[in-house]
Amino acid sequence: MSHAEAHLDKLPPEPEKATLEGRNKVLGFWLFLGGETVLFGTLFATFIALRNSTLDGPSGVELFSLSITAIATFILLTSSLTSVFAIQAMHHKNIKNMLIWLGVTVVLGLGFLGLEIFEFWEYVNHESFGFTTSAFSSSFYALVGFHGAHVALGVLWISLLMIQIKKKGLTTVTAPKIYVASLYWHFIDVVWVFIFTIVYLMGKVG
């Protein structure tokens, strides 16, 4: 244990930016998120263009339940906060707290995913609102489902990183990975804020 502590003492204050590789990774990931913004922007634009093409299928006003999505929003936004706590713990070189907060983030992410899967299951089975029902449904599932897939990938990714931290400890190699994963998680949150507004709130207004 003393060996590991001595190692931690040598770690610079912001280990994610200590090496050129780390700085490259963080900058590259910011740029990647720029590309992701265009990707989601296109999905949003499509949704806005097709949201009134409901044909015989249900419309947003009939479908959406704001209480469930409000809870989902609350859970996901909280998970963004807990991922900030994890990064703060990393900067304090407190591996235990960092892992705890990452764990909480993952659990909240799973909670959000659970609600989303429940929502989709209800739509498909009780509202006969499937992927192929109408242009509205295709664009809805493409946008919200793509975001959900991002959340699922994030949950897997952060879990894998937690195992790596357990095995390898906090180093200048692992720290950028954690930092980048938290950037990703914030990005997913920001996208959800737009989904909540444009899909659900505007959908409820009709």
Place this chain on the structure above:
Amino acid sequence: MDWLTTVDHKKIGILYFAAGGFFFIVGGIEALLIRLQLMFPMGANGESWFLTGQTYNEIMTMHGTTMIFLAAMPLIFGLMNAVVPLQIGARDVAFPFLNSLGFWTFFFGGVLLNISWFTGTVPDIGWTAYAPLSGSEFSGTGSDYYAIGLQIAGIGTLVGGINFLVTIINMRAPGMTFMRMPLFTWTVFITSGIILFAFPALAVGLIYITFDRLFDANFFVTATGGNAVLWEHIFWIFGHPEVYILILPAFGAISEILPTFARKRLFGYSSMVFATALIGFLSFMVWAHHMFTVGMGDIANALFGVATMLIAIPTGIKVFNWLFTIWGGKIQFTTAMLYATSFIPTFVMGGVTGVMLAIPPADFQFHDSYFVVAHFHYVIVGGIVLSLLAAVYYWWPKMFGRMLNETLGKWSFWLFFSGFHLTFFIQHFLGLWGMPRRVFTYLPNQGWDTANFVSTIGAFFMAAGVIVILLNVIISIKGPKAPADPWDGRTLEWSIASPSPEYNFKQLPLVRGLDAFWLEKMDGKKEMTPAEPLGPIHMPSASILPFFMSLGLFIAGFGFMYRGYEFDSAFINNLFGNNIIAICGLAITLVCMFLRSVYDDHGYHIEVEELQKEG
């Protein structure tokens, strides 16, 4: 094996060159077939003299798609890889592993697209794949090849764009500020930015096509509330920036070659940088000029028309700067310089017809005629290909350590250049005389027969030019060894050996101004002043994972494509129908990603003794 696992940017550059060159030949053969078919009008009984309409559509689609995505893009990426790290004084790119991944995804995407020739279901929807033609109602598996092949190739482009942005921002040598970067590096920087913001839109559009076709979604299916024009918007909001992605590095190469062979510094460097950035910005504001005839309304047409004309301003700045650069210079007409100087008037002609097309009422006349074909071949062949060939002749010694033969080079230039104008100049008039594009044959005696015949003859000249280039490449294997600085160059890449060692710079150079190497030479020095003491150099390890990641995507693409297909064998039907092939492919990719994340690559060091031994 070395070539499958390499993460060295110089070798990846060569791989891009080889693959891009191969697809350029394939696309060129397709172009020849197109011109052969149009050489003569239809016969008296309406029969085609050479190809059927279906085959013509396939060849025309694959010609456009191949030339843009599989020839021009990778050749430009090859140049970026071969030149940019050397020009900024870096030992490698920011992400060597991703660099390799980018190449292999492009390669497998291209192979997937071209396998359609062997399965007999070739894309026949034009390179723009307009809906509803690309939907399942009107086209077959060929459209799946298009959507999925380009999707996989697009991943590689996006990854490459991010890689070069980070490389240029973070890895410049000491003293190289942004305003001391060579102009080629600047254009690659802006191009990478455009790639980053343009390619995700194409990715989403291609996903929609795939969902519509394979999973019965309704994005572009009008009958179920979808919107076919939506595809045009998504495609062109990618597609117009795409042409600037291609032309900006071409501008950059010209801006390197003209000063070298005119022996003058580039005129108006900072205005060149400004113009490049402005073109990059405006490239996202003009996509709807491809859609004037769709019926967007007068106001939208006028706005996009004016925005398009605005691009002529920064481009004009560039053209005048190039002219002032060679003005009064001590010009040496090497092959590279011939290509570079001939680029200027040729590209201006393409630009002028571009401004003509930007006027909506005039565009209603030109639209879908051969005038448009002539215009975009003047910018793409006359602009991009001429400058790419200039760049190939210019940087070949640095990439391969051998000189290309100048006599053959000049033969290739005159054949290609005269062939080009012979082929495409007359097509402006064919368009104005009413010949529509994308038709496989035409009635005789409408005044088009001679012009088409002339155009085809020109295509043969171009083909002869390309054959001479190939010959030159083959001969250069035994050709004279290239010195480090064959052209008396101005930028950092000429300060190290040809071909450069795997670590590029033994000691990172200290950059004291624009045209860093030229400055040192003017001070009477033979090489750059080092910015650091000699020390061990850290190198990334080679990896086979990028190859298998891309292979996984390739297999998954196949799996998805044929999931609804009826095979003779029940076993194969099961494999595809239950998505087993697709899932296996994705699993290969995910496992490789997992391995990459879990096993850290610590690389290796080249020690000081080894560096000294190499001298």
